[in-house]
Amino acid sequence: MAYLYNQRWQILLEFFEQKRMTRSIQENWLKQYDSIEEVFAKLPQSQFEKFPLISSDEKGKIRVITLLDPDYPKLLKQIDNPPVFLYLLGNNLSYNEDLTLSIIGSRHPTPYGEKVTNLIVDYFSHPDITIISGMAIGIDSIAQKKALSNNLNSIAVLGSGPDVCYPKSELRLYQNLIEKGSIISEYPPGTEPKRYHFPMRNRIISGLAKQLIVTEAGRKSGTMLTAQAALEQGRDVYAIPGSIFMKESQGCHQLINDGAKIIMNLEEMSQISHEIINSLNNHELLIINLINQFRPDFDYLQKLTRLTASAILVTLGKLESLDLIKQKNGNYYLTTKGFHCIK
Known part of the structure; x- marks a missing residue:
C-alpha cells in the first residue's frame, strides 16, 4: 500500500522534529503500532482533518510507503537503520525480491566497463528480474537504460527528493523510470541533493537487492562504500576484474581481494542466475x-x-x-x- 503524499505527511515529519527524534527513534516509535492509520489516530486529529490519508498507485504522483506497510521491501527492512519512509514515483514496489540485482560502478567508465555492464543486463534478462542502481552518470545509468530497453523492471534510488531529478543530464532516464520502473528516496519531496545524502543512499541500493555487481570502480569512491554496505548486509557481492593499468578497475580488484566473488567470464553469470530456480x-x-x-x-x-x-x-x-x-x-x-x- 502506498499513500498519496500531502500535507499530512509533512505534519508528521514536523512532529518528529519537534520531539527531536533521530531515525532510529522514529523507527522504534513507529514499531509500537500495527499500521500507519493507527499512528495518525494517536496524534491530534485537528491537524490532519483537511489532509486525508489516501491510498494511490498513480505513477506520476508522489506516494509514501512506511516501515509498517506490507509493500515495504522485506530485504530493505532487514538492514540496520532502514528508512522509515520511502517516497515513490512510478510503479508500486511489487516485484520478486528473490530476483533483484544491484549494478553499480564508476561515473567515468571505460568502453570495457560500458560493454560489460550491457552484457550483464542482457544476460539477466529474465522477465522477473529487477535491476537496482542510483541513476548516476556512468555505470549506474548505463545499467538502468539497458534494463528498460530490455523491458526489465528497474528502481533508481536518489540522493534527493523523488521529484528532484539528479543528475539533471539524466532527465530522460528519470522520466522513463517513472513510466516503466520506479524512483524512490528516503528524502522528502523538494529535497535538493547534498554530498552527505549519497553515502546514506548507498545502503538502500545494496539493501534492496539480493546480489550486487560492481563493474568498475576506483579504490576511493561511492561505489566502494555501497559494496562495503552490501557485504555488511550479507549480500552476495561480485566484481569484474580489469586491467592492472586502469584506475577504474582498482576498486574491483580490492573487492576481490577482500572476499567479493570474481566473475571471470559470462558463463560464471550462471552462478548468480541460479536464483531462477526459485521462480x-x-x-x-x-x-x-x-x-x-x-x-x-x-x-x-x-x-x-x-x-x-x-x-x-x-x-x-x-x-x-x-x-x-x-x-x-x-x-x-x-x-x-x-x-x-x-x-
Missing part, C-alpha cells in the same frame, strides 16, 4: 529434469509427465522465454542456464 514451480522443474535426462520430443514429454498438451505448451513457452531450454529437430535440450536449474 520455477514443480511442473517446470519436472520438465527441466526430464529434458535433461531424455532430450524428448513433445509427444514423449507428454507421456513422461502425463500433463495436458496445453499445460506442457505453456510451460515450454515459459522455459524457452527464460532461455533455459531450446528446441532442435523436434527435440528439447537444456541451455547452459538450464543446466544450473537441475535439482
